[in-house]
Amino acid sequence: MSVKTHVGSLASYDKGSIKVNDDLRHYAFSNIFEVANNSKPYERVMVVSNLEYCAEVVRAEGTSPWYVAPHDEFAIVMDGEIEFTFYQVGDDQKPTHKAGAARLNGEPTGKRMGRVRARRGHEVLLPAGSAYQLSAAKPSVAIIQTSAGPESVERWSEICVLK
Amino acid sequence: MSVATVKIQDLGKDPQLGYHKYQFGGFKFERDMYFVRVTWPKGTQTIEVDRFLRAMVRDIGWGFFYGWIFFDDVFGTQNHYGTVDLFAGTYSKAHRDAGVDFLETFNSADVREAFETICKNWINEGYDPLRAPMETGSPLGPKTKEADGPLIRGFNPARRMMGLPGDTAPRSDSSGHPINRAFSDLTFDKPDIEAEPGFEDQVYAFNLYDHIARSDVTWNPSFTSITRACICCVTSEEHMLPVIHGNDRNEWFIQLTDEIHWNIQDKNTGSPRGRIVMKSGDVCAMPADIRHQGFSPRRSMLMVLENGTPGLQDRYAKGELEPFPITASRW
Numbered sequence: 480m481s482v483k484t485h486v487g488s489l490a491s492y493d494k495g496s497i498k499v500n501d502d503l504r505h506y507a508f509s510n511i512f513e514v515a516n517n518s519k520p521y522e523r524v525m526v527v528s529n530l531e532y533c534a535e536v537v538r539a540e541g542t543s544p545w546y547v548a549p550h551d552e553f554a555i556v557m558d559g560e561i562e563f564t565f566y567q568v569g570d571d572q573k574p575t576h577k578a579g580a581a582r583l584n585g586e587p588t589g590k591r592m593g594r595v596r597a598r599r600g601h602e603v604l605l606p607a608g609s610a611y612q613l614s615a616a617k618p619s620v621a622i623i624q625t626s627a628g629p630e631s632v633e634r635w636s637e638i639c640v641l642k
Numbered sequence: 643m644s645v646a647t648v649k650i651q652d653l654g655k656d657p658q659l660g661y662h663k664y665q666f667g668g669f670k671f672e673r674d675m676y677f678v679r680v681t682w683p684k685g686t687q688t689i690e691v692d693r694f695l696r697a698m699v700r701d702i703g704w705g706f707f708y709g710w711i712f713f714d715d716v717f718g719t720q721n722h723y724g725t726v727d728l729f730a731g732t733y734s735k736a737h738r739d740a741g742v743d744f745l746e747t748f749n750s751a752d753v754r755e756a757f758e759t760i761c762k763n764w765i766n767e768g769y770d771p772l773r774a775p776m777e778t779g780s781p782l783g784p785k786t787k788e789a790d791g792p793l794i795r796g797f798n799p800a801r802r803m804m805g806l807p808g809d810t811a812p813r814s815d816s817s818g819h820p821i822n823r824a825f826s827d828l829t830f831d832k833p834d835i836e837a838e839p840g841f842e843d844q845v846y847a848f849n850l851y852d853h854i855a856r857s858d859v860t861w862n863p864s865f866t867s868i869t870r871a872c873i874c875c876v877t878s879e880e881h882m883l884p885v886i887h888g889n890d891r892n893e894w895f896i897q898l899t900d901e902i903h904w905n906i907q908d909k910n911t912g913s914p915r916g917r918i919v920m921k922s923g924d925v926c927a928m929p930a931d932i933r934h935q936g937f938s939p940r941r942s943m944l945m946v947l948e949n950g951t952p953g954l955q956d957r958y959a960k961g962e963l964e965p966f967p968i969t970a971s972r973w
Binding site: 498600 | 824825828830844867868871893914918923925947966
């Protein structure tokens with residue numbers, strides 16, 4: 480028997496359905512590719528929220544700002560190819576916010592740490608306290624395991640199935 | 643809450659079938675060729691043996707998980723993180739109305755020992771309840787040779803991120819985990835990593851899908867990355883989740899490939915609330931006031947995000963936190 484694994488993408492996805500006798504907002508049902516298709520490059524749109532923690536969908540296209548977070552974050556590439564570049568931050572650039580990703584003030588002034596080029600299914604460590612930048616030659620998608628922070632965007636009414 | 647130590651008692655061997663019977667507190671467990679009977683002072687529940695063993699090995703491996711694990715609509719466990727309730731009919735209105743419900747609280751370690759004892763005696767060689775039904779033998783019939791090897795596996799959690807130095811390793815050919823037949827159409831490449839000297843343990847990535855595709859177990863999450871108390875678990879799913887999970891907190895599902903159909907019930911009564919079909923790329927919360935059971939028509943990849951903050955279950959139980967993740971003011 481031939482096998483066919485169904486993996487969604489920006490260009491092709493088939494959204495599921497929710498039929499519950501309950502307030503649909505309690506389930507916040509959305510689709511990563513749909514969110515990315517309707518996002519500006521490098522908006523960090525929350526699709527998961529669990530008290531202080533969240534997961535953000537990022538449409539990677541062109542080059543992102545530099546980000547830094549006070550804790551580890553993890554990016555999983557869902558479609559396309561994304562390059563992640565890492566630098567140490569200068570003493571005056573260390574994160575002072577409590578959680579989530581924030582834009583770095585200017586270019587990172589510490590040592591270059593390296594880079595990762597990741598494709599669908601790859602999970603990338605975004606280490607605590609390090610500056611990172613994403614770039615993608617073609618529209619690509621990542622989901623980032625993180626905490627809600629200054630860059631997090633919430634628009635639940637737009638992204639979720641409500642009827 | 644502290645409870646007295648209770649040890650499982652061996653009630654002897656069935657002379658015909660060879661399986662042992664056990665007493666654990668007020669519960670008696672026995673099996674025959676086809677069924678398990680769980681008996682408590684006011685009643686008995688019969689559960690098909692495959693379903694029972696699939697549920698029990700996972701309950702052990704999950705450490706009784708977050709909240710309630712229903713083996714069926716009647717019997718199950720509730721985790722209090724140190725102690726565990728075994729219940730029968732407690733969350734079934736019909737059983738409560740008839741006055742035949744029963745609940746007893748044990749130390750977690752005692753329940754684990756009891757469940758492991760039962761599973762070890764009742765699982766024959768050639769049957770592996772952690773595998774998909776198409777990938778293992780039958781649990782039916784008389785006792786033959788006990789299966790050797792670990793009853794539970796796949797529960798080795800990452801502490802920061804899978805594959806980092808000193809952390810758990812992703813599955814591979816060399817670890818004895820070939821790509822599962824269901825994902826043989828996919829190609830799995832490695833990320834390109836260029837770390838400057840001295841940063842090799844910080845500039846890191848791995849192929850998460852490759853790790854999932856090599857899983858030899860189903861409905862059996864492994865921790866892959868942790869942000870403070872936020873735990874990312876991934877799992878391969880095929881056939882049906884052999885338990886009904888009742889949430890004691892909100893959790894989130896992200897469907898990575900293929901699809902899973904979820905039945906949703908009220909947590910306390912079991913009344914149906916509806917059905918959710920999740921396809922690749924879909925994201926959905928499982929609120930803290932529901933039970934859910936998944937059905938995966940073909941093997942699929944699922945990501946689960948849990949909040950492992952200690953004591954969270956009490957805040958939900960007291961009503962301090964709403965049983966759903968996005969409060970009204972955020973819409």
